[in-house]
Amino acid sequence: MKQLKKHHLIPIIIIITSALTVAAMFGYENFRFRSITEHYKAGLVKDFLDPESTKFRDTKLVSLQPTFLERVIYGESTASPSLRKNPITGYLLYDPNSMVLCGEANTKNSSGAYTGYKAFHVLGGEGEAIAFVDERKGDKTARELCEIGNNVIYSPS
Numbered sequence: 252m253k254q255l256k257k258h259h260l261i262p263i264i265i266i267i268t269s270a271l272t273v274a275a276m277f278g279y280e281n282f283r284f285r286s287i288t289e290h291y292k293a294g295l296v297k298d299f300l301d302p303e304s305t306k307f308r309d310t311k312l313v314s315l316q317p318t319f320l321e322r323v324i325y326g327e328s329t330a331s332p333s334l335r336k337n338p339i340t341g342y343l344l345y346d347p348n349s350m351v352l353c354g355e356a357n358t359k360n361s362s363g364a365y366t367g368y369k370a371f372h373v374l375g376g377e378g379e380a381i382a383f384v385d386e387r388k389g390d391k392t393a394r395e396l397c398e399i400g401n402n403v404i405y406s407p408s
Contacts, residue, residue: 284405291352291373294380301359310354312405314345348376353397370394
């Protein structure tokens with residue numbers, strides 16, 4: 252078996268280090284997506300009569316920001332402000348201010364009965380969560396707002 256020379260090890264070490272760095276960044280992104288989802292859910296239910304009993308379905312976190320590939324191809328014109336702060340992670344990480352939580356929520360009324368699932372849309376980044384809920388029959392505002400962001404980045408189970 253041939254012995255590897257020192258100059259052959261350097262590219263191997265660089266590739267392994269790069270792969271581990273990218274894996275760590277995507278693990279961090281998944282953690283961020285979960286915490287932003289929880290932050291948005293808390294902002295949605297804070298004014299409900301019984302926030303703890305709220306049921307969610309079809310929940311997804313979408314980004315209004317271009318995909319990673321679009322950011323690389325089109326460059327800084329479509330990138331988030333985080334790209335200007337850090338060109339390396341700016342391309343890889345999503346800007347929290349471009350994230351929107353969509354789905355349906357079912358909460359209890361004053362009689363303790365569930366009111367039925369209603370579409371919701373929550374935005375606000377890491378600041379205060381701003382929620383829109385389709386309250387009336389035929390109201391499609393929240394659902395339509397959610398369809399603007401077609402880049403699903405996290406879908407909690």
